[in-house]
Amino acid sequence: MELIRKMVLLMEEDPSGWAPDMNIEGYSPDQIGYHAYLLVDSGLATGSDVTPIGSSMPVYILNHLTSSGHDFADSARTQYIWDEVMEDMQKKGVVSAALDLVRKLLDTRIKKHLNAE
Missing domain, CATH: 3.30.1370 (Ribosomal Protein S8; Chain: A, domain 1)
Incomplete structure (x- = not known):
């Protein structure tokens, strides 16, 4: 990934x-x-x-x-968001996941950070 x-x-x-x-x-x-x-x-x-x-x-x-590639780049660009999602996957024993799922996890994490402010 x-x-x-x-x-x-x-x-x-x-x-x-x-x-x-x-x-x-x-x-x-x-x-x-x-x-x-x-x-x-x-x-x-x-x-x-x-x-x-x-x-x-x-x-x-x-x-x-x-267009989907640019959307993925937007979701994956921020290093600490990427690291958090990858770390969460590892903690839960998920070795790999579909690109679609990873993008959804990234988007969810971004929304969580935006709502926390």
């Missing part, structure tokens, strides 16, 4: 609106290519399938975020 977040935020930061080169420290090109596929498959980004013949996993190159 952390790589998905980093990729979405990196794309949103680019002023051109197009996805920049996805070199993210600590992640291999294979990991990034597969997570690019996940972003496209989930509807958060558009991209192109560049999977080589014989590859053991799909590989995609990202083009740009969709």
Whole structure:
């Protein structure tokens, strides 16, 4: 989930609106290519399938975020909100969750913080 977040935020930061080169420290090109596929498959980004013949996993190159991708970026941008949601999931023994669910948890946490003020 952390790589998905980093990729979405990196794309949103680019002023051109197009996805920049996805070199993210600590992640291999294979990991990034597969997570690019996940972003496209989930509807958060558009991209192109560049999977080589014989590859053991799909590989995609990202083009740009969709409206849903920008919404996810808005929900995931604030570090302490992200950390709180990830920590809550860990405390409850949730190893992973669907992107849709994570976004809902982020949105709920944001609303909680806004209502507390």
